[in-house]
Amino acid sequence: MSIPALTPFPAVVIGGGISGLACAYRLQQAGIPVLLLDAGSRCGGVISTREIDGFRFELGPQSFLSTEPLLKLIEGLGLNDELLRADSRAPRYILLGGKLIPAPLAPPSLLTTRLLGPRTKWRLFTEIFRRTHPPAADESIASFVRRKFGDELLDRLVAPFVSGIYAGDPERLSLRAAFPKLHEFEAKYGSILRGAMKSRPAKGAPRSGLCSFRDGMETLPRALGARLGDTLQTETTVAEVRRGKTNGKSWFELDVTYQDHHETLTASAVIVAAPADAASEILKGVSKTFAAPFARIDYAPVAVVAAGYRRDHVRHAGNGFGFLVPRSEGLHILGTVWNSSLFPGRAPEEMACFTSFAGGATDPELCELSEDEIAETACGEVEQVLGITGKPVTRMVHCHARALPQYNLGHSETVSALAAATSSVPGLFLTGNYLSGPAIGACVEQSNQTADAARIYLASIGVAGVGAVAHA
Ligand SMILES: Cc1cc2nc3c(=O)[nH]c(=O)nc-3n(C[C@H](O)[C@H](O)[C@H](O)COP(=O)(O)OP(=O)(O)OC[C@H]3O[C@@H](n4cnc5c(N)ncnc54)[C@H](O)[C@@H]3O)c2cc1C
Helix, strand or coil: CCCCCCEEEEEEEEEEHHHHHHHHHHHHHHHCEEEEEECCCCECCCCCEEEEEEEEEEECCCCEEEEEHHHHHHHHHHHHHHHHCCCCCCCCCEEECCEEEECCCHHHHHHHHCCCCHHHHHHHHHHHHCCCCCCCCCCCCCHHHHHCHHHHHHHHHHHHHHHHCCCCCCCCHHHHCHHHHHHHHHHCCCHHHHHHHHCCCCCCCCCCEEEEEEECCCCCHHHHHHHHHEECCCCCCEEEEEEECCCCCEEEHHHHHHHCEEEEEEEEEEEECCHHHHHHHCCCCCCCCCCCCCCCCEEEEEEEEEEEEEEECCCCCCCCCEEECCCHCCCCCEEEEHHHCCCCCCCCEEEEEEEEEEEECCCCCHHCCCHHHHHHHHHHHHHHHCCCCCCEEEEEEEEEEEEECEEEHHHHHHHHHHHHHHCCCCCEEEECCCCCCCCCCHHHHHHHHHHHHHHHHHHHCCCCCCCCCCCC
16 A cells, blocks of 8 residues: 555545545545545446456446536546447336336326326326325335325336335335435425426436446446546555544544555545445444434345347347336346447347346345356346347346445435534545435535535645635
């Protein structure tokens, strides 16, 4: 480990997933000497692209939504030429009675879809005339959808989409925390449809779409890591942070382990970008107030199974984004992405590849099986749905024991408690996917804001070279 000898170090970021990388890069861009420490052997956290037998598999996120802060970051890194945009008309399917039915992606197709019966369609289209108010208590997504539209919409559309984002259980996920816009629409306009119409983007405004990179999702963390250079130290675990104060100035001490080597660093500002359980452990020496809210954040396990097949063995055309599976279909897979149809360069000629997700909050036991058992289960189910006659030519499995934070009932209060605990420790900041959305775009936006707050703090305590002007 070659940590630059700055004492105290102006800013140390703990955790080099996309949240910590984006935060450290923004600080570096603002001219602030920063150190990014990650426990893994490479940066990127759950973002992981693997190449095998001519296939390019994603063992974490498959794509990202092109939000403005993310596109700005990509442009700043000179990655515009690497960017791939998926066809926005690529159909998504829902499995119903063992058959793939196109999911309605726009309001007119809600009228004609075979997924919903006339009663649900009627409730959807007349919702604008039935003003309602959200209950005072935090409401689950399931309860909200049942109250407004009924069970059919919940089972066939909403629950599968929710599992596609959170791998979560709609009976436990909080509408206010997981989909704040929907909660706001009902509170403000009494109707989701009215709210959606009122907040429609202006004509001509850029629309976000699904993207990846020519060489896969890991392109982004690799580029950030390259820009950060020696600022990024991998295989470096932070065990604990403590507070210190001399002559009225606060600083932090960090116990750091690199392989078998232990060291104590000092920093003026610390940004914790590790997952909630690790953050809780790291911060127990700073204040006892962090433990309880962190302990309330559950994570869902997710198994990712990527498999390549001979194209002529796949009966279904496989053109589109992929399919989602309602729990009532009785399968283990939550959904499958058709990577080779979505982006070029994912499979060799005459081959196709698919990535399935299984487990999640509604089937966590699946992730306790062996990797072979998980692969057999997931591939068997995909083969049945897509009418695949041969076995995979290659496959890869990765189990994320703690894949995605669950924005369950009470999550907004948990985040407020963490904000209160953090604000009572000057110089300490939190960022990560458990705060304002798990999507990569949300992580980048959250981390930009955190970096800006850290920069303003450093300027306020007079750390040399740090100006007070907020980052553009
Ligand atoms: C299977 C899966 C599929 C997904 N699909 C999508 C998708 O299609 N689109 C999308 O937008 N999002 C998707 N997401 C969500 C998104 O990828 C994540 O929310 C996001 O990448 C998390 O980034 P992060 O930096 O907050 O956390 P992480 O990626 O978990 O990074 C945390 C980092 O902290 C480090 N760390 C932990 N403890 C310590 C310590 N003590 N000291 C030092 N370092 C430590 C770890 O090594 C790790 O690198 C998916 C997530 C998963 C798991």
